[in-house]
Amino acid sequence: MLEIRNLSKTYSGGKKAVSSLTLKVEAGDIYGFIGHNGAGKTTTLKCVAGILDFEEGEILIDGHSIVKEPILCKSIMAYIPDNPDIYEYLTGIQYLNFIGDIYGVSAQQRTDTIKKYADIFEITNALGDLISSYSHGMRQKLVLISALLHRPRLLILDEPFVGLDPKAAVILKETMRELCREGSAIFFSTHVLDVAEKLCNKVAIIKNGELVTFGNTEELIRDKSLESLFMEVVTHVETD
Amino acid sequence: MWRQIKLLSSVQLLNVFGINEARYSRDVKKKRRLILMAGLYAFVILLMGFYIGGLAYGFVAIGAGNIIPLYLALVNTMVILFFTIYWAGPVVFNLKTYDNTIVLPVSPTAIVISRLLTVYLFNTGLSLLVLVPGVIVSGIYLKPGLVFYLTMVLGAFILPLIPMTIAMILGALIYGLSSRMKHKNVAIILFSFIVVFAFFLLPFLIPQGEGVTEQDIIKMISGAITQAGSMYPPALWFAQGVVEANWGSLLIFVGGSLIFFGVIALLIGWKFKAICTALGSHAAKRNYVMETQIRRSVLGALYRRELRRYFASSIYVINTSIGYLLSVLMAGGITFIGMEVILNEVPLPPGMELSFIPLIMAMLGAISPTTANAISIEGKHWWITQTLPVEAESVYLSKLLVNLTIALPCYALSTILLIIGLKPTGLQLLCFIFLPLVYHFFTAVLGLVINIKMPMFHWESETTVVKQSKSTIFTMLLGFASGIIPILAIQKVPVQWHSLFLLGLTAVVALLTVILYQWTRRIRLNQIG
Numbered sequence: 149m150l151e152i153r154n155l156s157k158t159y160s161g162g163k164k165a166v167s168s169l170t171l172k173v174e175a176g177d178i179y180g181f182i183g184h185n186g187a188g189k190t191t192t193l194k195c196v197a198g199i200l201d202f203e204e205g206e207i208l209i210d211g212h213s214i215v216k217e218p219i220l221c222k223s224i225m226a227y228i229p230d231n232p233d234i235y236e237y238l239t240g241i242q243y244l245n246f247i248g249d250i251y252g253v254s255a256q257q258r259t260d261t262i263k264k265y266a267d268i269f270e271i272t273n274a275l276g277d278l279i280s281s282y283s284h285g286m287r288q289k290l291v292l293i294s295a296l297l298h299r300p301r302l303l304i305l306d307e308p309f310v311g312l313d314p315k316a317a318v319i320l321k322e323t324m325r326e327l328c329r330e331g332s333a334i335f336f337s338t339h340v341l342d343v344a345e346k347l348c349n350k351v352a353i354i355k356n357g358e359l360v361t362f363g364n365t366e367e368l369i370r371d372k373s374l375e376s377l378f379m380e381v382v383t384h385v386e387t388d
Numbered sequence: 389m390w391r392q393i394k395l396l397s398s399v400q401l402l403n404v405f406g407i408n409e410a411r412y413s414r415d416v417k418k419k420r421r422l423i424l425m426a427g428l429y430a431f432v433i434l435l436m437g438f439y440i441g442g443l444a445y446g447f448v449a450i451g452a453g454n455i456i457p458l459y460l461a462l463v464n465t466m467v468i469l470f471f472t473i474y475w476a477g478p479v480v481f482n483l484k485t486y487d488n489t490i491v492l493p494v495s496p497t498a499i500v501i502s503r504l505l506t507v508y509l510f511n512t513g514l515s516l517l518v519l520v521p522g523v524i525v526s527g528i529y530l531k532p533g534l535v536f537y538l539t540m541v542l543g544a545f546i547l548p549l550i551p552m553t554i555a556m557i558l559g560a561l562i563y564g565l566s567s568r569m570k571h572k573n574v575a576i577i578l579f580s581f582i583v584v585f586a587f588f589l590l591p592f593l594i595p596q597g598e599g600v601t602e603q604d605i606i607k608m609i610s611g612a613i614t615q616a617g618s619m620y621p622p623a624l625w626f627a628q629g630v631v632e633a634n635w636g637s638l639l640i641f642v643g644g645s646l647i648f649f650g651v652i653a654l655l656i657g658w659k660f661k662a663i664c665t666a667l668g669s670h671a672a673k674r675n676y677v678m679e680t681q682i683r684r685s686v687l688g689a690l691y692r693r694e695l696r697r698y699f700a701s702s703i704y705v706i707n708t709s710i711g712y713l714l715s716v717l718m719a720g721g722i723t724f725i726g727m728e729v730i731l732n733e734v735p736l737p738p739g740m741e742l743s744f745i746p747l748i749m750a751m752l753g754a755i756s757p758t759t760a761n762a763i764s765i766e767g768k769h770w771w772i773t774q775t776l777p778v779e780a781e782s783v784y785l786s787k788l789l790v791n792l793t794i795a796l797p798c799y800a801l802s803t804i805l806l807i808i809g810l811k812p813t814g815l816q817l818l819c820f821i822f823l824p825l826v827y828h829f830f831t832a833v834l835g836l837v838i839n840i841k842m843p844m845f846h847w848e849s850e851t852t853v854v855k856q857s858k859s860t861i862f863t864m865l866l867g868f869a870s871g872i873i874p875i876l877a878i879q880k881v882p883v884q885w886h887s888l889f890l891l892g893l894t895a896v897v898a899l900l901t902v903i904l905y906q907w908t909r910r911i912r913l914n915q916i917g
């Protein structure tokens with residue numbers, strides 16, 4: 149579903165954020181992307197989402213290049229940034245309808261999806277209010293609903309659990325599993341190693357823009373925890 | 389406590405004027421922008437100084453020098469009211485920064501005083517800017533005694549107190565309403581337009597004619613100032629104190645100002661948290677009931693989003709629609725008041741009026757297209773547009789459509805009015821119809837091109853984007869140049885060729901519009917910024 153080949157991204161100041169990164173996310177995967185602050189996670193996700201241009205490498209979404217066929221790629225995926233900055237001048241329902249119109253979601257499908265998730269996340273009664281009146285968590289929930297509207301085959305999430313209340317976090321994890329059972333793939337960054345360990349069937353660890361390890365979660369951690377693996381790998385790289 | 393007040397005030401002032409950013413920012417672009425803005429402000433201050441000084445000189449010339457203190461006090465009051473009304477609310481009653489500060493070991497009183505002090509210091513600066521030109525003119529031509537200078541210095545510090553207190557109360561009301569009303573901007577936009585149009589209409593309301601001299605106009609203004617003074621007694625008390633050395637009036641002025649400010653400041657201090665909480669609450673009914681949604685087209689969705697974004701910002705609307713509305717006002721003036729009256733205010737070369745009008749109409753629409761900021765105004769929301777599965781062209785088109793939605797009704801109305809009022813025929817009629825129309829399309833595309841080349845996504849205040857960004861300034865300059873160059877050029881063309889000149893210009897501008905639009909089609913969204 150997502151194939152990143154030798155991705156390298158250097159910012160205009162000369163800082164190399166990502167270096168020759170290669171990984172593959174398959175349908176049904178919940179793939180955790182782990183790394184410390186400034187490791188290159190957000191840059192990678194933004195390149196996948198088509199926000200950032202990159203100099204080297206290739207990113208394929210369901211076999212299509214994000215550079216050559218951006219519209220097709222974007223139409224089958226959804227991206228949620230770490231900070232839910234959305235149009236504060238729209239009401240919640242206006243925002244969802246805007247996204248629905250752009251992705252060509254039918255009236256029935258969008259009504260059903262909004263009803264289902266707005267009820268689950270308990271924000272239905274707030275949908276008629278301006279987003280400017282929403283709390284951080286409510287905005288996060290609204291962005292999640294908007295991302296699920298067109299049933300994406302690839303979901304890209306940057307730190308999705310930040311700002312969510314415990315109940316919403318549980319619902320999100322369940323929704324992620326449900327999507328993967330239906331054949332979608334999820335690629336997300338996180339600092340919460342416990343969540344990654346329990347939720348992800350695959351993980352990748354990035355440090356200073358380079359992938360230091362990746363693979364099946366169980367095979368990687370064996371009898372250890374993801375936390376100890378992370379510390380071991382990161383420290384090992386630092387010693388090298 | 390005073391140490392706390394001093395510290396808090398200095399932090400506030402550093403933030404308000406962007407001094408710290410200019411000093412420590414490593415972002416060369418940001419530094420350059422701040423320096424450019426400082427230059428622009430200096431220019432505006434200089435202009436204001438000349439204007440105030442010029443009118444003061446006018447009073448001296450007609451032998452009404454005694455009215456200068458009253459005039460300065462009234463201008464001072466108006467300037468402070470105008471600048472403080474939208475600024476004081478967010479500065480004084482900002483709950484977010486209050487929450488950040490109250491966790492520090494400082495008293496709430498210190499926080500309130502530091503905020504009031506920030507507003508007061510800013511206004512004292514404004515007060516000095518207004519008074520100094522008038523004092524210089526008086527000093528040179530009227531040779532007043534020491535009392536005049538001393539009372540003027542006193543006035544510089546006391547005059548701001550009443551208008552800033554009134555502005556704070558009104559500002560708080562606007563700030564409070566704006567967080568509660570979904571369509572709060574309509575009220576702010578209407579209010580601002582009334583003020584602007586009153587300013588532009590004022591010259592036309594003064595009787596015109598052969599016998600009216602500049603001296604007559606200054607006499608009328610001096611009469612109006614005396615009348616206004618009677619409506620605002622503090623200015624009159626101050627003026628009586630300065631001119632007649634009437635210590636009783638001066639005492640009432642100083643005492644009254646201090647008491648009014650003090651009482652309101654005490655009330656604010658007493659109920660500060662409650663006021664901030666009440667003002668900061670949002671309009672949230674939380675009563676939505678889910679219903680069946682409707683599917684619309686992609687371009688329609690983008691267009692509606694753009695339109696909502698546009699009307700969500702009063703400052704964006706006011707700054708970008710003023711040119712269009714002025715063109716309607718001017719056309720209405722020509723039709724209903726008469727070309728002769730307009731020519732008294734906007735002198736045009738004799739015999740060339742009909743050739744100039746379409747160019748002036750085109751230029752009025754060319755100065756501030758909405759597209760000059762349409763990309764920058766997305767700011768931190770730009771990621772949404774970048775990740776949408778739509779062609780960049782659709783995004784650009786939606787921005788152009790919003791511009792034309794604002795421009796074309798004004799164009800249609802002004803053109804109809806001009807055709808009724810001036811009755812152009814043949815080629816002249818074509819110029820009246822097509823030249824401004826093509827210019828509207830041209831400047832919309834030009835603004836978009838400049839914003840694509842000079843986007844600005846990291847901003848905190850919409851004012852920064854709409855009024856101070858490079859894109860705005862460049863678009864305004866190029867728009868102005870695109871109007872003024874043909875205006876200068878046509879004066880070298882024989883009158884009988886004017887219509888052909890204008891139609892040729894229309895064709896050139898149309899071609900340029902197509903070329904620029906084709907260029908935008910090649911720019912992907914992630915290439916911007």
